[in-house]
Amino acid sequence: MPTKEERREALKQVYRQAQGCVRCPQLAATRRTVVFGSGHADADLMFVGEAPGRHEDEQGVPFVGQAGQLLDRLLAEIGLTRADVFVVNTLKCRPPGNRDPHPAEIENCQEYLLRQLELIRPRVVCTLGNFATKLLRGDPVGITRLHGREEVRTIGPLTVRLYPLFHPAAALYTPANVEVLRRDFGRIPELLALPEPPQPEGAEPAPVAEPVPEPPPAAVVGEAAAAAEQLGLW
Ligand code: URA
DSSP states (O other): OOOHHHHHHHHHHHHHHHHTOOSSHHHHHHOSOOOOOEEOTTOSEEEEESOOOHHHHHHTOSSOSHHHHHHHHHHHHTTOOGGGSEEEESSSSOOGGGOOOOHHHHHHHHHHHHHHHHHHOOSEEEEESHHHHHHHHTSOOOHHHHTTOOEEEEETTEEEEEEEEOOHHHHHHSHHHHHHHHHHHTTHHHHHHSOOOOOOTTOOOOOOOSSOSSOOOHHHHHHHHHHHHHHTOO
């Protein structure tokens, strides 16, 4: 089993790899930043949203707009801050006009998410909304039926407690759903207090794929490194 430091180093490598990603030509052409994720790289709790919006694309950090403010408030209500958790998205690049992610984009991007999961090793993973929930459960059942019901799931080499929640942006459209989301959030401390679910036999993170495709220009690497420091990865 790799040490914490080895996992952190591997995560930085995945971060660098994602910065130059051109797997989705339209997203690579229209994005300003690749929004890798932010927070505590050894967090017990991870949130998986949908995709960056305009503000996230500008700042390179997930959930910084209105939905992010609601996420921060709900975290504060259970005694947590963004520095205690790791927040990522299903897609690392903003879909133009905030359209829904296309299936091919989700497929192209999922390797980054799976690597984040196996290198951060959260015990509880909250999927926010339909896209993250369907992807990580590998099943088309929607969030309306699943929210607030935790289940033990093995995702790649990691077994976690998966806890689907309404997406904060969707909840903002329907005030009653903010209360549902708040109630579901209220159970997160209880889930974090449960013992770690048993891990599959011999599960080890795979080595990071080398070489890095399409390395970004040096200036971008510099900027990305500064951003990664801000994100808590370095
Ligand atoms: N919605 C998301 O799913 N992710 C973000 O980062 C912002 C809004």
